Amino acid sequence: MTAEIIAVGSELLGAQRLDTNSLFLAEQLQGLGIGLQRKTVVGDSEQGIAAAIGEALERADLVIVSGGLGPTADDLTREGAARALGRSLSREDRILETIERRFRDRGLRMPEINVRQAMILEGAELLANSQGSAPGQWLRAGERVLILLPGVPVELQAIFAEECRPRLEKIAPRGVILTRVLKIAGLFESQVDERAAPIYQKFHNPTTTILASPGEIQLHLTAAGAGEAEAREALNELARRLELALGDHIFSDDGRTMEEVVGAYLTVRAKTVAVAESCTGGLLAERLTRVPGSSRYFLGGIVAYSNEVKTRWLDVPAPVLETAGAVSAEAARILAESVRRHFGADFGLGITGIAGPSGATPEKPVGLVFLALAEEGRAAEVVEKRYPGGRERVRLQASQTALDMLRRRVK
Amino acid sequence: MTAEIIAVGSELLGAQRLDTNSLFLAEQLQGLGIGLQRKTVVGDSEQGIAAAIGEALERADLVIVSGGLGPTADDLTREGAARALGRSLSREDRILETIERRFRDRGLRMPEINVRQAMILEGAELLANSQGSAPGQWLRAGERVLILLPGVPVELQAIFAEECRPRLEKIAPRGVILTRVLKIAGLFESQVDERAAPIYQKFHNPTTTILASPGEIQLHLTAAGAGEAEAREALNELARRLELALGDHIFSDDGRTMEEVVGAYLTVRAKTVAVAESCTGGLLAERLTRVPGSSRYFLGGIVAYSNEVKTRWLDVPAPVLETAGAVSAEAARILAESVRRHFGADFGLGITGIAGPSGATPEKPVGLVFLALAEEGRAAEVVEKRYPGGRERVRLQASQTALDMLRRRVK
Numbered sequence: 160m161t162a163e164i165i166a167v168g169s170e171l172l173g174a175q176r177l178d179t180n181s182l183f184l185a186e187q188l189q190g191l192g193i194g195l196q197r198k199t200v201v202g203d204s205e206q207g208i209a210a211a212i213g214e215a216l217e218r219a220d221l222v223i224v225s226g227g228l229g230p231t232a233d234d235l236t237r238e239g240a241a242r243a244l245g246r247s248l249s250r251e252d253r254i255l256e257t258i259e260r261r262f263r264d265r266g267l268r269m270p271e272i273n274v275r276q277a278m279i280l281e282g283a284e285l286l287a288n289s290q291g292s293a294p295g296q297w298l299r300a301g302e303r304v305l306i307l308l309p310g311v312p313v314e315l316q317a318i319f320a321e322e323c324r325p326r327l328e329k330i331a332p333r334g335v336i337l338t339r340v341l342k343i344a345g346l347f348e349s350q351v352d353e354r355a356a357p358i359y360q361k362f363h364n365p366t367t368t369i370l371a372s373p374g375e376i377q378l379h380l381t382a383a384g385a386g387e388a389e390a391r392e393a394l395n396e397l398a399r400r401l402e403l404a405l406g407d408h409i410f411s412d413d414g415r416t417m418e419e420v421v422g423a424y425l426t427v428r429a430k431t432v433a434v435a436e437s438c439t440g441g442l443l444a445e446r447l448t449r450v451p452g453s454s455r456y457f458l459g460g461i462v463a464y465s466n467e468v469k470t471r472w473l474d475v476p477a478p479v480l481e482t483a484g485a486v487s488a489e490a491a492r493i494l495a496e497s498v499r500r501h502f503g504a505d506f507g508l509g510i511t512g513i514a515g516p517s518g519a520t521p522e523k524p525v526g527l528v529f530l531a532l533a534e535e536g537r538a539a540e541v542v543e544k545r546y547p548g549g550r551e552r553v554r555l556q557a558s559q560t561a562l563d564m565l566r567r568r569v570k
Numbered sequence: 571m572t573a574e575i576i577a578v579g580s581e582l583l584g585a586q587r588l589d590t591n592s593l594f595l596a597e598q599l600q601g602l603g604i605g606l607q608r609k610t611v612v613g614d615s616e617q618g619i620a621a622a623i624g625e626a627l628e629r630a631d632l633v634i635v636s637g638g639l640g641p642t643a644d645d646l647t648r649e650g651a652a653r654a655l656g657r658s659l660s661r662e663d664r665i666l667e668t669i670e671r672r673f674r675d676r677g678l679r680m681p682e683i684n685v686r687q688a689m690i691l692e693g694a695e696l697l698a699n700s701q702g703s704a705p706g707q708w709l710r711a712g713e714r715v716l717i718l719l720p721g722v723p724v725e726l727q728a729i730f731a732e733e734c735r736p737r738l739e740k741i742a743p744r745g746v747i748l749t750r751v752l753k754i755a756g757l758f759e760s761q762v763d764e765r766a767a768p769i770y771q772k773f774h775n776p777t778t779t780i781l782a783s784p785g786e787i788q789l790h791l792t793a794a795g796a797g798e799a800e801a802r803e804a805l806n807e808l809a810r811r812l813e814l815a816l817g818d819h820i821f822s823d824d825g826r827t828m829e830e831v832v833g834a835y836l837t838v839r840a841k842t843v844a845v846a847e848s849c850t851g852g853l854l855a856e857r858l859t860r861v862p863g864s865s866r867y868f869l870g871g872i873v874a875y876s877n878e879v880k881t882r883w884l885d886v887p888a889p890v891l892e893t894a895g896a897v898s899a900e901a902a903r904i905l906a907e908s909v910r911r912h913f914g915a916d917f918g919l920g921i922t923g924i925a926g927p928s929g930a931t932p933e934k935p936v937g938l939v940f941l942a943l944a945e946e947g948r949a950a951e952v953v954e955k956r957y958p959g960g961r962e963r964v965r966l967q968a969s970q971t972a973l974d975m976l977r978r979r980v981k
Contacts, residue, residue, distance in 0.1 A: 174597035186585035200609040270760040440859025441852035444873040448851025459879040462871035
């Protein structure tokens with residue numbers, strides 16, 4: 160079974176934006192054993208959309224179109240699909256009521272243009288949108304299937320998971336492709352590959368790719384099998400060997416993020432944490448609180464951007480700031496210990512450093528960061544790091560190291 | 571003059587990688603006044619590549635193919651192009667010598683497979699590759715032009731700049747294409763379009779597309795002109811009218827983010843800000859500190875995730891928490907006023923709300939957020955919002971509203 164993806168949107172033909180929805184869809188199709196053979200991006204032109212859909216339906220069993228289902232005049236996917244299939248569009252009052260209700264619930268009147276989102280193609284099955292107003296549409300064209308999805312990622316992903324996947328599982332072939340992602344912290348890409356390549360290169364199934372982002376290296380294992388059990392066994396075999404080689408640098412093998420892993424440990428151990436951060440500017444707290452339910456273990460944080468806040472609120476003595484400096488092991492230790500004590504938490508994390516581009520000195524270059532983990536009844540653990548990259552990468556890496564220090568302590 | 575881009579590579583059909591070369595090529599084509607009408611990604615299949623090239627040459631004046639010019643067996647762009655055009659491939663000894671010399675210079679013998687990189691299409695002009703071994707190829711097919719470029723970004727960019735651009739400048743129309751992005755806060759997409767569509771629909775140049783993300787609507791204006799002045803004038807004309815219709819909901823027309831705009835105003839006015847946030851969990855502080863130099867105006871923040879932190883550190887009285895609740899206008903006001911006073915800032919921002927998925931009640935649903943802006947000598951401004959979407963979207967929208975409140979005050 161073959162598939163093609165068409166992304167609609169003139170902005171995706173410019174110099175700024177890429178069609179990232181296709182990454183999600185490619186992964187989903189892999190999981191269903193459906194081979195993606197082509198991706199196309201077209202602009203907001205009814206004729207261009209119609210041509211792309213028509214051509215794709217001649218080549219592939221399944222065509223998924225994302226984008227162009229919004230309410231505005233440049234949202235033309237419905238019209239383009241209708242033209243490609245030679246079908247009519249009509250208003251579905253049930254959809255219109257749902258859209259009107261969404262506006263009413265927020266105390267708003269539905270603008271007239273939103274009526275366009277209730278237009279559906281002749282013969283379409285509606286795909287309910289739990290995250291927004293425009294439903295997806297599922298169409299049969301002979302033996303072929305055409306799916307229209309909104310371009311907003313959260314809506315596209317919800318509709319695919321809730322509505323498309325169950326339908327596709329019924330018609331997809333039985334072979335399966337499974338992937339597993341090993342997430343690794345505390346090693347550089349070359350260090351990971353030095354340990355992992357001699358192992359994964361011996362395997363033709365699964366195949367392995369290595370991906371690096373600031374503070375996190377990922378090994379993506381992809382296994383094919385006649386059935387789920389066979390594919391899973393192939394994954395397990397390679398993953399076991401990689402885990403032996405990489406040890407507890409692997410913090411996740413089930414898709415969870417670092418902050419989710421840390422949150423799960425804290426929840427199980429019934430421990431709490433508070434944070435005091437300077438150069439990361441709130442990123443550490445923000446990452447901890449991305450996780451639903453984080454109020455169980457995250458008490459709060461102080462973003463101590465100015466020296467006065469460090470001194471008055473986190474007890475960093477003025478002499479420390481003057482001699483060792485705000486970016487020092489001593490300052491990091493006091494930040495972690497003070498916020499832990501003040502907020503009554505089991506653990507305290509402190510971060511201070513030079514994110515750049517300004518603020519650096521010959522002794523304290525951009526990327527120099529001190530991190531501390533405090534816990535009652537034992538000396539604070541303090542580490543010094545020199546991260547590569549600019550402001551954003553330094554901040555990301557620092558937040559990752561801090562979370563990893565806490566993970567190793569509570570795991 | 572119209573163009574299409576084809577990216578070749580099976581890895582670009584997986585769940586990890588996107589064709590980023592097309593961003594560079596899109597920008598270059600814009601600068602040449604050539605309209606990009608479609609992008610296609612195909613895998614490493616001779617037949618698939620041939621089909622994509624053949625179809626694109628029927629639609630567009632210029633087709634640029636990237637990737638698939640390497641030495642290995644899965645590099646099939648040469649063969650695909652030869653099949654699409656019905657031309658032969660032959661070995662060019664001059665190229666072969668260059669490739670052999672590159673290996674020799676590094677003390678290596680050229681592997682036999684690299685001979686493939688010296689195969690060129692009948693009638694091709696060679697495009698010298700100053701950064702690698704495979705040359706690009708430039709082909710005329712009737713009135714149409716086909717360009718083959720290697721997929722390695724540094725090689726593709728060098729060949730385009732040194733070899734393709736000068737050739738294209740001779741055959742491209744003289745025009746240029748400019749874009750401008752108007753960023754809008756405080757209105758929904760449909761509200762923006764209701765005001766903007768009657769204006770931009772009257773213009774065929776610039777063309778306008780509308781893009782929505784949580785808390786921010788963008789109008790992308792794209793103008794073509796014989797010269798830069800003409801294109802700029804067309805942009806100015808439409809932008810002026812849109813600015814009249816949308817007023818100070820437009821916070822940026824030069825690419826800057828909301829936090830950059832706010833930071834610039836605070837810097838000019840020499841004012842400072844401190845923040846106290848609950849449901850956004852540090853996101854507001856994190857956004858403010860993304861901006862280099864934000865230490866000039868951002869003093870710090872408190873992430874008050876637990877009620878104890880709200881009471882002990884931000885003076886929210888226990889009776890307020892018990893009666894009005896932590897998510898209330900009163901709590902937001904006290905958060906903003908207390909953090910402003912404690913940190914000695916000119917402005918204080920406070921946010922408290924229900925980001926979900928848990929914590930909601932019938933009276934206080936997910937998405938209910940109270941935001942407050944405090945300033946010495948005047949009553950705090952407090953607003954109540956009900957944002958659509960899940961946890962991440964609610965948090966993004968709340969941080970955007972808070973920044974927008976501050977922007978309107980200091981602008």
